[in-house]
Amino acid sequence: MRSSWLIALLVLIAAIVPVASFSGYHLFQLTMVVVYAIAILGLAILTGINGQISLGHGAFYAIGAYTTAILMASWDVPYWVTLPISAVVCAGVGFLVGLPALRLGGLYLALTTFALAVAIPQVLKHKAFETWTGGVQGLVIDKPEAPFDLPLTSDQWLYLFALFVGVIMYILAVNLTQGRIGRAMRAVRDHAVAAEAMGINLAMLKTRTFAVSALYTGVAGSLGAIAVAFVAPDSFSVFLSITFFVGLVAGGAASIGGTIVGAIFIEFVPNLADKVSKAAPGAVYGVILIGMMFLMPKGAGGFLADLWKKLVQGGAR
Amino acid sequence: MEGFIHQVISGIATGGIYASVALALVMIYQATHHVNFAQGEMATFSTYITLTLINIGLPYWVAFLAAVAISFVIGVAIERLLMRPVANAPVLTSVGVFVGLLLIVNSLTGWMFDYTIKQFPSPFSDKPMLGGFLSGHELGSTGVTLAVLISVYLFFKHTRLGLAMRAAAFNPVSSRLVGVRVGWMLALGWGLAAAIGSVAGCMVAPIVFLDPNMMSGILLYAFAGALLGGIDSPLGAVLGGFMVGVIENLGGAYVVGTELKLTLALIIIISVLTLKPSGLMGRKVYSRV
Numbered sequence: 001m002r003s004s005w006l007i008a009l010l011v012l013i014a015a016i017v018p019v020a021s022f023s024g025y026h027l028f029q030l031t032m033v034v035v036y037a038i039a040i041l042g043l044a045i046l047t048g049i050n051g052q053i054s055l056g057h058g059a060f061y062a063i064g065a066y067t068t069a070i071l072m073a074s075w076d077v078p079y080w081v082t083l084p085i086s087a088v089v090c091a092g093v094g095f096l097v098g099l100p101a102l103r104l105g106g107l108y109l110a111l112t113t114f115a116l117a118v119a120i121p122q123v124l125k126h127k128a129f130e131t132w133t134g135g136v137q138g139l140v141i142d143k144p145e146a147p148f149d150l151p152l153t154s155d156q157w158l159y160l161f162a163l164f165v166g167v168i169m170y171i172l173a174v175n176l177t178q179g180r181i182g183r184a185m186r187a188v189r190d191h192a193v194a195a196e197a198m199g200i201n202l203a204m205l206k207t208r209t210f211a212v213s214a215l216y217t218g219v220a221g222s223l224g225a226i227a228v229a230f231v232a233p234d235s236f237s238v239f240l241s242i243t244f245f246v247g248l249v250a251g252g253a254a255s256i257g258g259t260i261v262g263a264i265f266i267e268f269v270p271n272l273a274d275k276v277s278k279a280a281p282g283a284v285y286g287v288i289l290i291g292m293m294f295l296m297p298k299g300a301g302g303f304l305a306d307l308w309k310k311l312v313q314g315g316a317r
Numbered sequence: 318m319e320g321f322i323h324q325v326i327s328g329i330a331t332g333g334i335y336a337s338v339a340l341a342l343v344m345i346y347q348a349t350h351h352v353n354f355a356q357g358e359m360a361t362f363s364t365y366i367t368l369t370l371i372n373i374g375l376p377y378w379v380a381f382l383a384a385v386a387i388s389f390v391i392g393v394a395i396e397r398l399l400m401r402p403v404a405n406a407p408v409l410t411s412v413g414v415f416v417g418l419l420l421i422v423n424s425l426t427g428w429m430f431d432y433t434i435k436q437f438p439s440p441f442s443d444k445p446m447l448g449g450f451l452s453g454h455e456l457g458s459t460g461v462t463l464a465v466l467i468s469v470y471l472f473f474k475h476t477r478l479g480l481a482m483r484a485a486a487f488n489p490v491s492s493r494l495v496g497v498r499v500g501w502m503l504a505l506g507w508g509l510a511a512a513i514g515s516v517a518g519c520m521v522a523p524i525v526f527l528d529p530n531m532m533s534g535i536l537l538y539a540f541a542g543a544l545l546g547g548i549d550s551p552l553g554a555v556l557g558g559f560m561v562g563v564i565e566n567l568g569g570a571y572v573v574g575t576e577l578k579l580t581l582a583l584i585i586i587i588s589v590l591t592l593k594p595s596g597l598m599g600r601k602v603y604s605r606v
Contacts, residue, residue, distance in 0.1 A: 289417030
């Protein structure tokens with residue numbers, strides 16, 4: 001237990017180092033890693049811990065991003081105030097989407113969320129909402145500057161801000177999943193009948209988990225919108241949802257630390273693969289997905305955790 | 318009134334395409350309890366094969382049949398190589414493999430045939446028929462889909478092989494005991510599903526034009542159709558597919574407009590799942606929770 005906090009601290013220190021030494025674009029990439037990590041964390045709580053599969057979390061990411069963008073563009077709300085608002089909005093939407101989820105077994109939920117992901121760009125483009133969403137063109141928002149005259153560029157400040165939000169979200173997630181509610185979530189995943197017999201309200205727990213998961217991904221969407229300073233319907237296609245799913249599987253569905261591995265993976269691998277050909281990122285994702293399913297069913301996170309366990313036990317002997 | 322009838326009839330024409338993709342989904346679902354997320358991409362790939370064969374000079378119907386045969390082989394191969402090992406794995410694994418397959422087939426299509434939008438020929442004349450209600454292609458493609466659906470029905474009801482396939486899906490253990498080669502029956506089911514998908518792809522391509530993402534919307538309507546009819550009932554899936562085609566056309570024309578047609582599919586899916594999860598003709602499944 002203590003060793004995992006130590007690792008978390010080391011990761012955090014390693015994450016702060018680049019602020020001084022990295023250039024603007026690389027800092028932006030790291031900011032996106034933090035953003036994706038939070039988004040995948042939301043998916044991990046839902047899929048890994050609670051056993052519900054979502055192929056549509058790009059939709060919640062989009063809703064979070066648009067909430068922030070609309071608040072900032074139409075009402076001049078400060079960027080950091082939009083985060084809690086979009087958290088509440090996404091949790092609400094997640095709760096509503098989660099309601100039918102009660103009735104759905106794993107596969108049907110995957111299907112419904114997949115449909116949600118396919119449909120969301122159309123809804124965002126629709127002319128009924130055009131005054132707020134900017135239609136096909138999307139919205140441009142201002143990049144925040146460092147407050148209190150801190151000697152930081154806007155990229156550096158944004159990265160630290162994202163990191164700060166990320167650390168809070170991770171601490172909350174660890175607390176949530178290791179406590180009573182986390183145990184209940186796992187119990188529902190592993191044996192629903194037994195969990196219900198133990199007095200867990202299955203329907204409520206599943207819906208609330210969905211809401212929490214949507215909240216995480218929505219906050220990530222808000223941060224992402226602030227970092228990119230632009231939202232448009234076509235950046236939230238079904239491919240984004242699939243990307244999150246790939247990140248989740250690559251990192252290991254039930255592993256909180258694995259979400260960071262997954263986020264690094266989905267930020268950097270497509271960039272590398274894109275240099276080979278336009279078709280390569282999809283193919284790489286596909287091969288990795290199938291490969292992970294066959295070779296490392298617990299994902300990179302689970303794999304590393306097992307390895308770590310072996311090392312620690314080997315040292316103790 | 319005339320416009321209304323026109324919308325209904327052309328809804329039935331597109332509904333036939335949804336019905337065949339829905340049937341392909343249901344065939345795989347019945348046998349394995351998996352939903353093939355890659356069904357649409359596989360159909361698109363088959364359509365490109367047809368186009369390639371036409372371009373090298375084969376007559377349309379020869380190319381069409383050859384592509385159907387090739388798709389069948391590809392379907393069997395995918396089942397043998399990829400799906401067999403994960404047959405009894407948890408849902409997350411199978412969804413992961415299917416999504417992986419979707420991505421691979423999609424980028425393979427883009428890489429082999431490039432991403433530009435292509436025109437796809439129709440074997441039917443484009444003159445209006447039935448008193449101007451239908452184009453020749455719509456009428457022809459409805460005919461082809463119906464022929465496919467009827468022959469699939471006859472195959473399952475009246476041949477030994479069809480009976481064996483149904484048995485393998487219904488009760489694998491007992492079927493194996495009476496000598497049915499269950500593994501091969503599943504592979505055959507995959508092959509048939511891929512072949513049906515390729516027919517649907519060739520029929521829809523002249524209308525929507527051919528590009529690597531051609532079928533992603535159609536897959537969604539097929540899902541909606543399969544769920545509406547009942548995902549474990551082939552007949553229901555076919556009816557559901559036709560109904561979704563009509564609902565989509567009428568909704569697009571009179572209610573939501575063309576920009577929200579995909580959202581309509583989402584609404585159908587959610588309302589079926591919340592109001593009547595077993596669909597119109599599916600069996601009710603009771604679980605203990």
